[in-house]
Amino acid sequence: MFVACDESGINSSDKYLVIGSVWTSKQGLCDFERKVTELRLKHKCWGEIKWSKVGAMSDQISQFYIDFITLAFQEIEIRFRFIIIEKKLLDMQTHHDNSDELVQFKFSYLLISRYAERFLDKQGKKSLHIVFDDFEQSKKAKDEKWVLKMRGYIERRLGEPIEHLQPCTSHICSLIQLCDLFTGAISTSWNNSPSKISPRKKELIEHMEQKTGKKIDARTLLTEKDFNVWVWRPSIFRKST
DSSP, X not given: OEEEEEEEOOSTTXXXXXXXXXXXXXXXXXXXXXXXXXXHHHHTOOSOOOGGGSXXXXXXXXXXXXXHXXXXXXXXXXXXXXXXXXXXGOOHHHHSTTOHHHHHHHHHXXXXXXXXXXXXXXXOGGGOEEEEEOOOOOHHHHHTTHHHHHHHHHHHHHTSOOSEEEEEOGGXXXXXXXXXXXXXXXXXXHHSOGGGSOHHHHHHHHHHHHXXXXXXXXXXXXXXXXXXEEEOOOHHHHHHO
């Protein structure tokens, strides 16, 4: 199983942080990359696919993005998993060392571990290969080896080793780019009123909703198999509801 992860909603003005993941088989990843190359040749579009580019792009690029999303649902068995964190509920000082970066690592671990337990019961966790969009890590993160620790936490949660975990430059991995699109779209939908979302972004969001059969500005049931949006709450809230 191959997992690509990304995050959005990291600006201080954003109410919600979104951690996203896209899951497919290793063969599915290879098939997807091959088909994406064919799609790029058809549209003559070779730039990195990113949600931040959507607002002011041309009709040609917009159609390429739509076809890119369609391709993912046509060619491979794919699953989407997201966790949404309302930032005001985080006790940054007590639990997260006042570090937004540490929050990203912790909730990525939480999201991956939770769904890996369910997806990999039959095929074994050792086949799990995880990449996340590379970013400039702080000196503290490097010195304390947060990436290595995250791998250790995941392996202890799953009860056996995983195959691989590392940051990856997003422009070389189409699955990370797909994750970026969906994570960015969900973040935009949760952090902005509809009137503040550009027509291009609305068009792409509507296409995503048509393909997934879900509204991306709402949580889903925990039992949803292919597209799951989990709204995190601290344990104190879970105990009181």
